[in-house]
Amino acid sequence: MAQVQSEEQAVIDGLLSFVGQEVAPREAALGELMEDPRQLFKEDGREHPEVAEARRETRIASAGAGYYQMFCPESIGGSGLPLRLSVLCWEALHHQYGPGERLMYGTISHWASGPSVLWEDVSPYLAAEVRPNVVKGRMAGCFGMSEPDAGSDAWGMKTRATRDGDTWSITGSKQWTSFAPTADYVLAFAVTDPDMVERRRGGITCFYVPMSTPGVRVESVIRLYGEIGGREAILSFDDVRVPDEQRFGPEDQGFTLAMMGASQGRLYNAGRSIGLARWALERAVEYAQVRETGGQPIARHQAIQHMLADSATAIFAAKAMTLETAEKVDAGADARRELAMAKLFATNSAVDVFDRAMQVHGGMGLTNETRLHEGWKTLRTLRIADGTDEILRNTVARELLKGNTSF
Numbered sequence: 001m002a003q004v005q006s007e008e009q010a011v012i013d014g015l016l017s018f019v020g021q022e023v024a025p026r027e028a029a030l031g032e033l034m035e036d037p038r039q040l041f042k043e044d045g046r047e048h049p050e051v052a053e054a055r056r057e058t059r060i061a062s063a064g065a066g067y068y069q070m071f072c073p074e075s076i077g078g079s080g081l082p083l084r085l086s087v088l089c090w091e092a093l094h095h096q097y098g099p100g101e102r103l104m105y106g107t108i109s110h111w112a113s114g115p116s117v118l119w120e121d122v123s124p125y126l127a128a129e130v131r132p133n134v135v136k137g138r139m140a141g142c143f144g145m146s147e148p149d150a151g152s153d154a155w156g157m158k159t160r161a162t163r164d165g166d167t168w169s170i171t172g173s174k175q176w177t178s179f180a181p182t183a184d185y186v187l188a189f190a191v192t193d194p195d196m197v198e199r200r201r202g203g204i205t206c207f208y209v210p211m212s213t214p215g216v217r218v219e220s221v222i223r224l225y226g227e228i229g230g231r232e233a234i235l236s237f238d239d240v241r242v243p244d245e246q247r248f249g250p251e252d253q254g255f256t257l258a259m260m261g262a263s264q265g266r267l268y269n270a271g272r273s274i275g276l277a278r279w280a281l282e283r284a285v286e287y288a289q290v291r292e293t294g295g296q297p298i299a300r301h302q303a304i305q306h307m308l309a310d311s312a313t314a315i316f317a318a319k320a321m322t323l324e325t326a327e328k329v330d331a332g333a334d335a336r337r338e339l340a341m342a343k344l345f346a347t348n349s350a351v352d353v354f355d356r357a358m359q360v361h362g363g364m365g366l367t368n369e370t371r372l373h374e375g376w377k378t379l380r381t382l383r384i385a386d387g388t389d390e391i392l393r394n395t396v397a398r399e400l401l402k403g404n405t406s407f
């Protein structure tokens with residue numbers, strides 16, 4: 001159902017009002033620090049600590065207001081609200097505030113860095129000592145799955161964890177770990193049973209590892225798109241010792257855990273793509289009506305109108321399919337085909353919407369002023385991160401060939 005229900009609208013309105021009153025002024029106070037890369041990034045490419053601190057304050061304020069954890073299970077202290085509503089909330093935030101690494105995007109927990117369903121089945125130690133801090137936003141983590149030789153093919157992972165009594169020793173490296181330079185902990189995935197991994201039947205275990213643990217190092221920050229700094233990093237683990245009570249979820253079942261998170265990630269990425277695409281389309285519609293060539297607004301040109309119409313059509317389709325997918329997940333149905341299609345379609349069509357919006361703006365579309373390039377970069381990244389287009393197509397095709405051909 002594409003229509004937003006009144007109780008859903010009430011949550012969205014509450015969130016936007018909280019963000020407007022509590023987060024927007026906090027972001028404004030950071031001023032150039034958020035806007036100017038020369039101030040935002042330090043020499044080594046890391047973000048300025050003030051920004052990380054502002055993110056922490058935002059999380060804590062949002063958790064206090066009940067928004068940060070609203071889509072987490074009630075069993076861990078969340079509100080258990082449906083994923084369909086999470087799509088609408090991500091869309092609303094991105095539609096309202098547009099491109100960029102904005103503070104407001106930290107008001108809702110992301111499954112990989114904050115509390116989520118992944119935190120349900122953890123050890124008594126993690127449940128008592130760590131989880132409350134994560135749910136309240138006092139701590140945030142990063143997700144260490146990918147490695148130099150293990151991206152799309154996570155089974156190629158080389159990081160190993162070996163058991164010595166009640167302690168594990170982790171050695172290896174991770175790549176692309178988002179927010180690692182500012183994280184409090186990493187959820188580190190490691191091979192614990194090479195035979196199971198060989199047969200692709202498990203054998204990977206996840207561990208909760210505080211970034212301050214001896215042997216954990218942020219080796220370097222990865223810079224993207226010509227930026228002078230970044231949020232992704234390369235991590236190394238050199239005989240990192242963690243007690244078994246820091247094992248995150250069942251032994252050898254880390255891959256299943258990661259896939260659980262990836263499903264939520266597909267909806268998150270689809271939701272924010274729809275919101276950003278709506279923001280860009282509105283900028284294009286406005287500009288087309290004020291920019292004149294040959295004595296008339298460019299909106300009178302059919303070529304421009306068709307670009308706007310194509311973008312609107314794509315957004316409408318992406319939103320309808322994403323909401324239907326979320327409803328399926330909320331109902332407990334197997335939606336892996338739909339999740340793959342929704343992320344694939346929503347991200348790709350949003351990249352196209354930004355490309356058309358830039359074209360409608362002419363040269364202005366390429367300037368920093370319109371911020372269109374920022375949205376394009378974010379969305380272009382999503383064609384690779386959290387499951388590449390090709391891997392998503394593989395998932396869809398695999399389901400079709402199994403006979404899952406009904407719609």
Ligand SMILES: Cc1cc2nc3c(=O)[nH]c(=O)nc-3n(C[C@H](O)[C@H](O)[C@H](O)COP(=O)(O)OP(=O)(O)OC[C@H]3O[C@@H](n4cnc5c(N)ncnc54)[C@H](O)[C@@H]3O)c2cc1C
Nearest residue numbers: 143144145146151152153176177178384385386388390391
């Ligand atoms: C900005 C960013 C943030 C990220 N954040 C995180 C993070 O926080 N934590 C984390 O663990 N990872 C993270 N990743 C890693 C991300 O999940 C991987 O980049 C992604 O899985 C692809 O892996 P790869 O880059 O090694 O590409 P590769 O796996 O080397 O793929 C290269 C190309 O080959 C294609 N390909 C590979 N295998 C197949 C196949 N079987 N069939 C068809 N085509 C195939 C791919 O689609 C791609 O086009 C992030 C990546 C980026 C870019």
